[in-house]
Amino acid sequence: MTDPTALGTDEAHSRLHELTVVDVRTPGEYAAGHLPGALNIPLDRIRRALPDIRHAADRGGVLVVCASGARSDSACRLLAENGIAAATLSGGTGAWAADGHVLHRPRGAVRTGWGTERQVRFTAGAIVLLGLLLGAQVHPALRLLSAAIAAGLVLSAVTGTCGMAAVLARLPRNRPTAADLDETLAALRGR
Structure with missing residues (x-):
């Protein structure tokens, strides 16, 4: 196409x-x-x-x-x-x-409110930070959460789509x- x-x-x-x-x-x-x-x-x-x-x-x-x-x-x-x-x-x-x-x-x-791109940046950053902090304090496996978000961001850049944006678009405010x-x-x- x-x-x-x-x-x-x-x-x-x-x-x-x-x-x-x-x-x-x-x-x-x-x-x-x-x-x-x-x-x-x-x-x-x-x-x-x-x-x-x-x-x-x-x-x-x-x-x-x-x-x-x-x-x-x-x-x-x-x-x-x-x-x-x-x-x-x-x-x-x-x-x-x-x-x-x-x-x-x-x-x-x-x-x-914020536009979708800003919502994605905030959500991704918060999840990565949470995964790093809780991974150090609660359980090391929680660092996988940060890795999963990072992988999602790379996939988003490569494919030109964003799964997190699709999920956030379903929130009532959006x-x-x-x-x-x-x-x-x-x-x-x-x-």
């Missing part, structure tokens, strides 16, 4: 009016700032949204966005496997903001309510 088409931030900005933008980050990340008009469908909910994304793709282009481009690349590959053409934003919302483009926030949204997702899918159908 070929790599998904990637749009630079300036090209995406100039074509924003003709694209349906799907943001595959967690609701907390989306609330912290997203591309104008973007609809939030977390990566783990994309399969449920396939018919609605197909409908949007039939009416125009689809741009998939995340924080850095890794999750949107995965989403584009899944869409392609299901016959839906979509592009990804090079560098994600981080590059979008760094290039001077505006990120929107839902009305009344207050930036609370998931949309059913009503939010249904509302988003209805908006997607209306485009």
Whole structure:
């Protein structure tokens, strides 16, 4: 399978009016700032949204966005496997903001919580530290916990996926309510 088409931030900005933008980050990340008009469908909910994304793709282009481009690349590959053409934003919302483009926030949204990458770094660091400290004090076998996290981080880097991020995305704070997702899918159908 070929790599998904990637749009630079300036090209995406100039074509924003003709694209349906799907943001595959967690609701907390989306609330912290997203591309104008973007609809939030977390990566783990994309399969449920396939018919609605197909409908949007039939009416125009689809741009998939995340924080850095890794999750949107995965989403584009899944869409392609299901016959839906979509592009990804090079560098994600981080590059979008760094290039001077505006990120929107839902009305009344207050930036609370951490993005997925920050949650992964905190969790991995805490588990490694706990394994090292408890391994020295309680039982040496607990150091295997640190080794397992280190192996997971290496595997994550090699494969471009992150099992810990997938687990953290399932936490209640990182998931949309059913009503939010249904509302988003209805908006997607209306485009």
